[in-house]
Amino acid sequence: LPARNPTQPVPLAQGLLARGTGDAYGAELLVRLRAWHGLSGQLGYTLSRAERRDVDAPTRLFDFDQTHVLSVLAAYAAAGFIVSSRVRLASGSPRTPVVGAYRDLADDRFEPVFGAHNGIRLPAFFALDLRIERVFVQRAFSWSIALDVSNVTNRRNVEDIAYRFDYRAREDIIGLPTLAVLGWSLRL
């Protein structure tokens, strides 16, 4: 894997070295229920770990490592209605913490002092989405109207971390709250 050359000064044309290494391993489970009396669904679960080792650096988590990813889909169709749901649960993404700060007197701003690379994780992600759709079948076409409600439980999922200008305070950047969308579609 390409990795930054940590030496200083850097030899010419050796800013990146092909000496980075990484490992990724895990297992996936997928269970699918075919349509049975109008009911269908699937369950998917992934357990994994991805690591990287930069040049002359300790092993760290990959930037997009997610230990657990669970997805459960369920749908029931009857009398022209389709009611479906989706549950998603996933480990939070790795982040590098800011453990201190000092002032850059040249540019008059604060610079962060970082902790262990990817040493913390965002909180776990969870979302329950629901959808109800009414389908109308005509001779040459069909149309439907659907109501989608995302994040039914209004979970405050943390998307990222924001720091104050001097890094003495931090806040979580929260994703979308419960969101309802009414839609109409036409199929020819």
Add this chain to the structure above:
Amino acid sequence: MMRRRTASCLIIALLAGACREVSDARPSRIVGPQILALEAEPPEAAPGASVSYHVLAVDRGGSLEPTLGMQLAYCRTPKPLTDNRVASDACAEASEQPFAGASESLEGVVPSDTCALFGPNVPATDRPPDPDSTGGYYQPVRVEIESLAAVGLQRIRCPLANAPIDVALAFRDRYVANQNPVLLPLLATIDGKAVELSDIPRDRDVQLALGWPAESAERFVVFDLATATLAEQRESMRVSWFVTDGELSYDRTGRAADDFALRTENSWHSPGTAIRAHLWVVLRDSRGGTTHASYDLEVR
């Protein structure tokens, strides 16, 4: 003019209301001890030259007394080229070659190998660091006052790298070393009428104007590596404003290099109670020259 606030914005369009401030704190508001500036005289020096440093440290009660334990040190570890912070982790976390003292001004000697560590004079097999837009290289200087830490930059005079001999000679003859800018007295007005800083009415908008002489925005030559020629530039000027009470409209103001105005403006809303507020202004030119002034604002 620029109001600088820290904001975090997510590019993902679906996230509503994701651009916002983290707390109401302002960079211009002094709520506790802080190091605001490092002034070097001369602001540009060759390896081995003596430099006198002055540290501006403040608190809500005013400028901090120099009797506090203060330590300056020249950083010895360059940062990786991929790190866009001002100094390396080693510099930020520890002091090397300290020239400690309990005086407001400290004398240091620019390390003799600074151009090899932080300038272009690396072995031919290595990639030198890039100069800034003014063609300058800088020696980081760590400043510590008790639990406070900061890093300033000392502009260093290094031999021109990768330049034809005739250009190098022309650069030697034409380049003028940086000088610290000069601040003119602060002017305060309310509704166009001059007001004394010792007699400011409560809960009013006070217009502040800060100027500098024309010669402070110096002209200098820069080696353009792409064309292998010398190009002339003019310094831009930036002012950082700090106050203990009341509210400033802008944390920072200034003039770009192609803006020939010799002053910058800000506005300060005085508190609703009688109080003595402290105001500091730090003027920086684009080649690292720094100067400051402090004022007491008496609100009656």
